[in-house]
Amino acid sequence: MIVSLVGFGLLAGSIASAIRQSAKNIKIHAISSPQNAPLAVKKGLADRSFSYDEIEQWLPISDLVLLCGPASNIVENIESIKKHVHLVQRDLVISDIGSTKLEICQLGATLPAPLLFVGGHPMAGSEKRGFEHSDPFIFENAYWILCPERNIQPEAYQKLVDVINITGAHQVTLAAQEHDRIMARLSHAPQLISTALAASIPPWIVENDYQHLAGRGFRDMTRIAASPWQMWKDIIQTNTTEITHSLNEIKTVIDDIICSMENSKLKDAKLADFFKQGSDIRASLSSTGKGFAQSLHEVMVHIPDQPGALLGVIEPLVQHGLNVLDIELAKVREGVGGTLLLGFKNLEDAHLCVKILEVKDLKAKVRI
Known part of the structure; x- marks a missing residue:
């Protein structure tokens, strides 16, 4: 499968990074400016790069196209794809990651067969910008909202669902409005x-x-x-x-x-x-549903899939006297690792946990 990521910024780079880490047989094409796109290949996040105006080359060979970036850019890309639909000779799923859906989905619905548009919105992000800050775990346990037309069956956009599953996000279906x-x-x-x-x-x-x-x-x-x-x-x-x-x-x-x-x-x-x-x-x-009187402050920790990984997280916290009130292994991918959720009574303990684990070269962040 070839996934084309149009607008290669933080979220596109994070999707690419998650696909890379999954070791799935998926080729990634980075579509961006002539200055930006080749850097994605150089960084190992993409197999090939194209500029936006090279749509005649990247659109016909794509199996899934994800339009990334601001709504105005997504709209422009949909219009451009519509003008080049004659180049596509097989079923092709088009989706986006925009923060609003109605206007985008209404325009996407005008794309003729064999194109199929399914609006999307992953509920994840960062204050950082640019694919150099790509994080393969940024979507872990986040909601990824999809807004398909009522007459579209999930099987029709299974390739999109497969990519969402790779990122570790949870799919939710809503009407665009x-x-x-x-x-x-x-x-x-x-x-x-x-x-x-x-x-x-x-x-x-x-x-x-x-x-x-x-x-x-x-x-x-x-x-x-x-x-x-x-x-x-x-x-x-x-x-x-x-x-x-x-x-x-x-x-x-x-x-x-x-x-x-x-x-x-x-x-x-x-x-x-x-x-x-x-x-x-x-x-x-953020109620834990486990009988806690107050919601907990959670820290997300990526742990590798190897013996002693859990001990490597818990031991330094115990040594510093941190009281972990809740622990949950949120998602594990064999051979890759997973995300450990640690619950603390107050925010200070959560931030201290992150500092302690970063010293141990573990990737951790407070879940907001």
């Missing part, structure tokens, strides 16, 4: 709320350097405010309606909170209800 509705509330609006919170700090706070007094709450809530506009521009433009609805829903809750605070008779009871509702929903996000 439902995807955008959900993501507006769980990802897109929260980004704008975080940005708004950071931007709302009055100038006198910054002028006096008082922002450095911010505690963990403010820092946690504004972490994603550091996200670049260029990354979010396409997301906002292609999901404006649902994001607006979500922000209005949040605005209604904020207005209710202000109203409750101003009404002394209702204040305590009403605010208590808000806090309980928020606490219950937050707890449901």
Whole structure:
């Protein structure tokens, strides 16, 4: 099978890296700029490289095409593929990894046979950019959402499912419109709320350097405010309606909170209800289901498939007095290794765990 990754950045490189590590008989073609594409071959992440305008060469020989990058680039690539469909003489699955789906899937549905478009969105990423930061485990245990048309059977896009399974992600199927509705509330609006919170700090706070007094709450809530506009521009433009609805829903809750605070008779009871509702929903996000009173802070550790691998992780943590409250071997691939999930009571212990294991040349990161 030949997998063509169009737009060879961090996520495309991570997909390629996961395929490489699986040792499956899959050829990888990197499609990018003339400057970027050959570097993927040089780094060992691709077998061949092509520039975008060499579509006459890479499209006809592909078995699976994954369009990677911002929504605007994905749209351009779909349009380009549509113009060159006459070159394709066999069934070819086209998918993407864009963060919004409705507009992309509507355009993808116009691709004629033998092309088959299935929209996709892996729920994984990093603050880093570029395939030089590729991580074969970035999709491990993450959700990979697929948005096929209703009349399409899973067997038709089995090659896409096979690649998703190689990455260690969990496939979830949603309608494109439902995807955008959900993501507006769980990802897109929260980004704008975080940005708004950071931007709302009055100038006198910054002028006096008082922002450095911010505690963990403010820092946690504004972490994603550091996200670049260029990354979010396409997301906002292609999901404006649902994001607006979500922000209005949040605005209604904020207005209710202000109203409750101003009404002394209702204040305590009403605010208590808000806090309980928020606490219950937050707890449901990462509940372990194993009887813990609070959700745990998890560390993901890649371990090799070899005797003593588990001991190599646990022993240094014990020596440093770290209390591991939960442990789960999330996924193992024979001959490759797997991911170990370690649960800690507080975030400080989780970060300390990462530092300890990195000294032992083990790849670990706090699961967010």
